[in-house]
Amino acid sequence: MNLRYRVAALMAAAAASWGSASFAQSAPRVSPPAEKAAGKLTKPPHLKKFVEPVYPDSEKASGKKTAVALSLSIDADGKVVDATVVGSAGAAFDAAAVDAAKQLEFDPAEIDGAPSAVRIQYRYDFELKPVVVVPTTADFGGVVRDKSTGKPLAGVTVRLDDLTTKTDGAGLFRFPEAAPGVHSVTISGDAFTPVGTEETLAVGHKYDATYDVDVPKEPLAPEERVDFEIVVVDTELEKSVAATSVSADQGGRVAGTGGDVIKVVENLPGVARSTVGSGALVVWGAGAADTRVYVDDVHIPVLYHEGGFRSVIHSDLVQNVELEPGGYGAAHGRGLGGLVNVGMRPLEAGPYHGSVSVDAIDASASVRGSIGDKFRFAGAVRRSHLDWVLARVTSQDVGEFVPIPRYWDSQLRFAYVPRDGESIEIGGLLSSDHISRSLVEADPADTKTEGKDSGFERIYMRYQRRQDDGGTVTVTPYFGLDRSKISSQFGAVPAILQNDSTLYGLRAAWTGQPVDFLSLGAGIDAEVVSSTLHRQGSVTEPPREGDLRVFGQAPSDNVNFDEWKTVVAGLAPYAQADFSLAGGAVHLVPGARIEPSVVVTSRSALPSGDLPSRGTSRENSELEPRFAARWSATKRIKLRAAVGIYHQPPLAEDLSSVFGNPTLGPSKAVHYLAGAAFQLSKAVSVEMTSFYSKQTDLVTRSALSVPVQAEALIQSGLGRAYGTQILLRHDLVKHFFGWLSYSLLRSERTDAGTDQYRPFDFDQTHVFTALASYDLGAGFEVGGRFRYSTGYPRTPVIRAVLDARTDTYEPVFGPHNSIRIPSFYQADVRVSKRFKFSEDSGLEIYLDVQNVTDHSNPEEIVYNADYTKKSYITGLPILPVFGGKLTW
Amino acid sequence: MVTRTMRAVGLLLGSVLAFGCKPNIEGRPSLVDRSRVLAVQSVPAEQAPGDEAGVDYRALYAQVDDDGDPSKVEWAFCAIRKEIAVIGPAALECLAPSGKALAQLGDGADVHAVIDKDDCSVFGPSPPTPKEGEPASRPADPDTTGGYYQPVRLLVPTHEDPDYVVGVTRLACGLSGATQDQSIEYADRYRPNENPALAEIEVTHSNGKKESFPVSNDVPNVTVASRERITLRVTWAACPTTSTCGDGICGAGEYAMDRKVMGDDVAGCPDDCATPKGCTGSEPYVELDAVKRAIVSHREAMRVSWFGTDGSFDHDRTGRTEEEVGDAFSENDWVAPGSRGPVHMWMVLRDDRGGVGWTELTVDVGS
Secondary structure: OOHHHOOOOOOOOOEEEEOOEEEEOOOOOEEOOOOOOOOOEEEOOEEEEOOOOOOOHHHHOOOOOEEEEEEEEEOOOOEEEEEEEEEOOOHHHHHHHHHHHOOOEEEOEEEOOEEEOEEEEEEEEEEEOOOOOOOOOEEEEEEEEEOOOOOEOOOOEEEEOOEEEEOOOOOEEEEEEEOOEEEEEEEEEOOEEEEEEEEEEOOOOEEEEEEEEOOOOOOOOHHHOOOOOOOOOOOOOOOOOOOEEEEHHHHOOOOOOOOOHHHHHHHOOOEOOOOOOOOOOOEOOOOHHHOEEEEOOEEEOOOEOOOOOOEOOOHHHEEEEEEEOOOOOOOOOOOOOOEEEEEEOOOOOOOOEEEEEEEOOEEEEEEEEEEOOOEEEEEEEEEEOHHHHHHHHOOOOHHHOOOOOEEEEEEEEEEEEEEOOEEEEEEEEEEEEEEEEEEOOOOHHHOEEEEEEEEEEEEEEEEEEEOOOOOEEEEEEEEEEEEEEEEEEEOOEEEEEEEEEEEEEEEEEEEEEEEOOEEEEEEEEEEEEEEEEEEEEEOOOOOOOOOOOOOOOOOOOOEEEEEEEEEEEEEEEEEEEEEEEHHHOEEEEEEEEEEEEEEEEOOOOOOOOOOOOOOEEEEEEEEEEEEEEEEEOOOOEEEEEEEEEEEEOOOHHHHOOOOOOOOOOOEEEEEEEEEEEEEOOOOEEEEEEEEEEEEEEEEEEOOOOOOEOOOOEEEEEEEEEEEEEEEEEEEEEOOEEEEEEEEEEEEEEOOOOOOOOEEOOOOOOEEEEEEEEEEEEOOEEEEEEEEEEOOOEEOOEEEEEEEOOOOEEEEEEOOOOOEEOOOEEEEEEEEEEEEEEEOOEEEEEEEEEEOOOOOOOEEEEEEOOOOOOEEEEEOOOOEEEEEEEEEO | OOOHHHHHHHHHHHHHHOOOEOOOOOOOOOEOOOOEEEEEEEEOOEEOOOOOOOEEEEEEEEOOOOOOOHHHOEEEEEOOOOOOOOOOOOOHHHOOOOOOOEEEEEEOOEEEEOOOOOHHHHOOOOOOOOOOOOOOEOOOOOOOOOOEEEEEEEEEOOOOOOEEEEEEEEEOOOOOOOOHHHHHHHHHHOOOOOOOOEEEEEEEOOOOOEEEEEOOOOOOEEEEEOOOEEEEEEEEOOOOOOOOOOOOOOOHHHHHHHOOOOOOOOOOOHHHHOOOOOOOOOOEEEEEEOOOOEEEEEEOOEEEEEEEOOOEEOOOEEEEOHHHOOOOEEEEEEEOOOOOEEEEEEEEEEEOOOOEEEEEEEEEEEO
C-alpha cells in the first residue's frame, strides 16, 4: 500500500442541514497519487470550505434517503481537481454530489512536511427532512364579507400599512409575510367607505380574520359611512376583563340618547339609572366621583353637562365609548369605581367633511379634514339654546323659576403624521355649564335661589409611535383648568362651594411583545391638581352620601366659612404583562402600580383671630397589584377573572379644616370579579360577570355631637358592593342591533361610629335595559329602549318636630335607607329618516320620544309641611324631541 | 307668532326641567285643625348663661278640640349639642320623653328656668379647654345672625303620639375665631335681642272697608261674609334705621368714638354704647362676618306666621327681609270658609335672632 495515500487520519464528520436535504461527509480515507513516490503523510487535508449538495428536485417526491461515495483528487493547493463516483445512488444524486464536491476547498495535505496532492474517499448522505423555518413574520389573512348577507366580497382592497392586496372571488385575502407588531388595517371598496382597525400580529402566528362590512343598499353620505362594525376572529385583544364597548355608530342610534353617542353609557350593564336631570354616573354601586372619565388619555371631570341631557364631547369626534366598571388594569387608578374611556376618532387624511345639527335643546357643528396627507384636523362646537327657545314660547321668563341648563362645549384637534405609525396631536377640550333658578316666596325665609357654574378646559399633546418591532409608545402631557361654583340661598342661609383647580397630567405608555407569548406594557400616570376653594354656609349643604334629609329640605342655618388651598399630586409608575399560554387560549395578566402621592392643605386648624394659618401635608405610597386571567375554553366560550387594589385621593372639597378634615388620606377598594362570555352565534353573544368590591377608609361625617377640631369628616367608613350583570348583545347584522342588560347588585355603606351596613344612597337592586334599532331601508330607521330599575333607597320620616324658632317642621327619621322610591320603568322610541342629497351630503331628521307611554315615574319623595303626608315628585312626562343633522 | 301650542310646549319643557311635577300635598301649616303649639317665647329672648334671673318660657297653645290641654305640656332643656350633620333644632336624643340628654323643667303652659352657665361651651363658641394630650373640640357654628341657642324641648301630648316642639333662648356668648379687638368691639356694640311685638292688626274687607285693632290683651273681633276675601295687615314697631345719639343703639361711629380710635370730627355717643336698649321691631345688631373677618352691622329680618282654625290664607308665612326694614308691616289675604261660625286666628311675629311675639283675632263668618 502506498504510504502517501494510506489513511493518515480521520477527519471529523460534518453534518448540516440545508434546504430540504441533509448530508453527511464520511470519514475520508487519504492516499497519495499513484504517480508519486510514497512518503509519510504528516498532515491530512482539512476541509476549509464546505459546499452542500442539492437534493435533486426529481427525487423529492420519493423522499429517498441515500448516499453517494466519491473519490476526490485534491491538489497541493487544496483544490478538488477531480471527483469520481465510486458508490452510486443514481444519476441525479451522483451529479448533485459531484457538483458539490468540486466546489470543496481544503487545507492541503502534507507529505513529509510538504504540501502534496492526495486522493481521498468522500461521501455525501442525502435525506429529505421537514422544513425547519426560523420565523420572522406573521401570516395574516382572512375574509371580507357583507355583514347583512354573510356573502364574501370580491375585489375589496385590503391594506395592511403599506401593503395592499385584493380579495379574491371567495372574499379571501392574505399577507403571508406580514411584519409583527401593531398594524393599521383598512378595507375599502366601491360599495362602501373605507373602514379601519388595528391588528397586533405576532411572529410565527397565522391569523384568520373575518371582517364583516355593512354594505349599504344605496350609497350613504360621508358622515354615515363610518364605524361599521368589525368583527375580528383570532386577533381580538381584550383590554379588560369586564369592559363593555360601544361603537359610535351604534351609540348614536339608541333611543333616548338624542343621538348622543356617549349617553349610551347609561344603558350599559352595571350602571345605575340616574335620577332625571342629574346625569350622575353610578357604576357598580360606587359614588359618582369614584368613576374616572378619560378622553383618550386625558382625564376630564365629568361626562355629561348639567342636567344630563348631553355629553361634553361631540359625537362626531367619538369613535367609541368603553365602560370598565371594575377590575381594570394597572394603567389606570385613583378611582374606587369604574372607568369610562371615550375613544376619539382617528384623524384621517381626506377631503373636508362637516355636519350641523339642531334640536330643541342645543345646536352643534363639526368639521374635519386634512391639508395634504400629513396635517389633519377636526373640531366641533355645541351650544344649548333651550333658554332661548323657552323665552320665545312661554309668556314668562321661566328661566327665573326653573333650572334650565345652559352649556356649551368645543373640541379642537390638530395632528401631524410624519409617517405611517407616528403622529403628534395637539388638542383642546372645553366645556362650560350654567344652571340656576329662583323660587321667590312671600316668606323671605322660604325664598330659594340655586345656581351652579362649572366647566373645564384641557389642552393636550399626544405623541404616538409604532415601533418597527411592533411596540407602541404613547406620551400624553396635558394641562387643564376645572372650575365649579355651587351657590344657593335658602332664606338667609347661604351655601357656596367654589373650587378652582389647575391640573397638570402626564400619561406615558409603552407596549411591546418581546417574545411570542408575552406582551408587556409599562408607563407613568402622573397628575397634579392644585385647588383654591371657598366655602360658606352650613356643613350640611351640599349634602353628602349618607346624610339624613329629605328632598327639598332646607339646610341647617348653622353656618361657617373657609378658604383653603390644596395640592394633590400623584406619580404612579405601572407595569403589566400579558402571558399568552396554551396557544393563546389562556392569558394571564399580572400588573402592578405604585401610587405615591402627597396631599398638601393650606390650613390645618380652624381660623382663629389673627393667628396665621398653618398648613399640613400627608404623604402616602400605595402598592396596587392587579391580576386578570382569561381563558378561551372553546371557540365560543371565554372565562375570565380579575382582582385588583385601587386607591383614590381625597377630594379637595373635603380637606377644609372647617367643613372637612385637612388630614384625609386615600380611600381604598379591592375589586374581585369573574365572568364568562358565550358567543352564541356570529352576531349574538352573552356575557355574565359577578363582582365584589370592598371599600375601606371612606370619608364620612363625624358622628360626635362635639367633634374634634378640623375633623368634621373622618375616614372610618366602609363600603361593599356585590352583584351580577348580564349582557345579551346582538351586533349590527342585517340592519339590526340591540342588547339586553341586567344588573343585580347590592351596594352598602357604614357610617361613622357603627359597623352596621346600610344601603348606599344610590343602590339599585335591579337595573334592566332593553334596546334595539332596525334599519328599515330607504333611509328609515326605528329604535326603542325600555328601562326598569329599582328605586333608590330613602330613609322614612317617622315623625316631625316643630322648630319654633323658624316655624318649620323638621323630620325625625327611621332606619337609615330602609325604604325605597317606587320602581322606575320607561319606554323610549326613536324614528329617523335619512335624505341623500349627493354622494357626500345628506340630512337626517329624527324624532326621539322619551317616555312614550307617559308613565308617571316617581323620582323623589316629598312631604307636606309637617311630614304627616307624603307623595312623589314624578319624572319626565312624554317628551318628544325633534331634531335634524345635515352632513356633507 | 307664538301660538298657544308653542306656549304649551314651552311650559311642558319648563315643568320637565323643574324636575318633573311636584305634587300639592294636603296639610298646610296655617290651618289649625287640631290642638297644637304654634310658638314658644323666651323672656328675655336672649340671656347670658348662668344668669340667676332665669328665663320665663311660654307656649302659644292653640286649643281647638277637647284633646288639647296646655297644662300637660312637658318642658325640658336639651343639654347636648346636635350632631354636626343633623338638620333640626336639637339633638335627636332630646326628642324623647326623658333621657340623659334632657333636664326636666316642669309641666304647664309656661315654666321658669335658669340656663346652665356652661352653655356657651356646649352650644356656643367656647368649647371646653381640652385635657392635656387631647385634641381641641370644635366650637358650634353660629346661625346666620351669629347666634347660639339653648334648645328647650316641649312634649305636647295628643290623643296619638305626642308632638315635639323645640323653642330656644338666644345665648349671650362671645365670638369664635375673633381677634381680641373684635371681641371687645362686639361686646361693646352688641345688644341682646328683644322679643318683637305686633302693634296693630288692620283688616281690609273685600268692599274696601278697613278696620284697625291695636294689639292689646283683648282679642279683637271682626265679621266677614262667607267666602269673603279679606286682607290682613299686621304692623310692628319701626326701629330706627340709622343710629342717632340718644337712641340707645351703639352705632359704628359712636362705638369708634367711644373707643377713641377715630378722629375728633366724629361725634361720639358713649352713653348709647353703655346702656342696652332694644326695640320690638326690626332691631339692628352686630355680628362677626366670617367672610370679611370684621364686625358688621345688620338688621333683623321679620317673619309673620298666620294661623286660622278655618278658611284659607294665601300664604302660610310672610315677612320682610333685612333690606326691607323700612316696611314695618306684612300682609296676607284670607278667604273665609263657606260655612258660618267663628274662626280663630293667630299671628306670630318672629325676628331672625330667635325673638317671638304674637297676637290673636276672632273672625265671625256670617252668611
